[in-house]
Amino acid sequence: NAGVTQTPKFRILKIGQSMTLQCTQDMNHNYMYWYRQDPGMGLKLIYYSVGAGITDKGEVPNGYNVSRSTTEDFPLRLELAAPSQTSVYFCASSYSNSNNGYTFGSGTRLTVV
């Protein structure tokens, strides 16, 4: 049972480039989330999805896009990368609501130069 799998683990982007962070889960969880974690700033929610075909913005959505075509996959797209998007990105999932907590992936460390 793999849980939540994120790829790539590390990436360096140049300003203005685009990329997709991949996230897949094999627990049949309905809810999926993307967070970014900056030093001393805690976890900030970027986007979330409550099921296939349904996504919504979190606290810091600007500069990102998501899609949810299947229950398993929830990719995060960065368009026109900026240095402010240098961060560690975590994908997470939960069966229904948040009351039992999330399962997190191991993260993608992104640097924009």
Next chain:
Amino acid sequence: QKEVEQDPGPLSVPEGAIVSLNCTYSNSAFQYFMWYRQYSRKGPELLMYTYSSGNKEDGRFTAQVDKSSKYISLFIRDSQPSDSATYLCAMSAIDSGYALNFGKGTSLLVTP
């Protein structure tokens, strides 16, 4: 005022010490309380889960919730160097839906 407050530390203790980690919160609707452990360069992992008030014990770890004071604690007994990590508290209300409210995390270092 942020909904969940957590002292970032760092907290440094000698091996074998009892560690106390704490969070305060402002939303009285929170009923589900969690502690996550995050090792360096890893994702957070769920460590303890508590519903409503009271204590929960799991091995060397005890989670305590005091809803009247809006205060939660995580105690680690006989701390080990392998406990060195960042500990994040998190909480949600029954009608929160997706929303899990995180503290910023406390960095703990247990020295041999």
